[in-house]
Amino acid sequence: QVQLVQSGAEVKKPGSSVKVSCKASGGSFTSYTINWVRQAPGQGLEWMGRIIAIVDLPKYAPKFQGRVAITADKSRSTVYLELTRLRSDDTAVYYCASEGGYWGQGTLVTASS
């Protein structure tokens, strides 16, 4: 069974960047496709992008293109989401989720001055 464990909560200033990690266990990391999903307070789920670990190939939702980077470190079985030029409306819980429906516990990112 796949387990995804995310890094802890972050508080960042608008205009700065944040990097959230998602460590996978319980399977073969290189067989994973890991997606990043966020949920703003009181809102629904929003897909940000994914990475196919075996070929290290990311794909981003158009809304986030140019502001997001998803990378994978095979040696650490860890996927990273970096979001730059943070705005206050980026305040949300960020989740990693695998194909097959396994979810991380979520990471609250607060963008506030």
Next chain:
Amino acid sequence: QAVVTQEPSLTVSPGGTVTFTCGSSTGTVTSGHYPYWFQQKPGQAPRTLIYDVAERHSSTPARFSGSLLGGKAALTLSGAQPEDEAEYYCLLSYNGDWVFGGGTKLTVL
């Protein structure tokens, strides 16, 4: 980008049956959209109930089932329990890009 539509809210009586639907702005939902269904309760991460149309995730109760129905993906809850009161989201995959529906708030009353 495609838009995925769900009922904003549904109500079911305890022990009753309710069906959620998930439509696509691009047309008929097929198995090639690999429909997922998630349950989310306040303050919790989403929990996967169904993937690939009708596959139950580990620990998904048998009262939840998935299907394709009338050009949409569907989630049927048979024998609703009070603990099933939650928000339910569907997800469709468009060539690997995920698009979520807006969610359906289920009330068990």
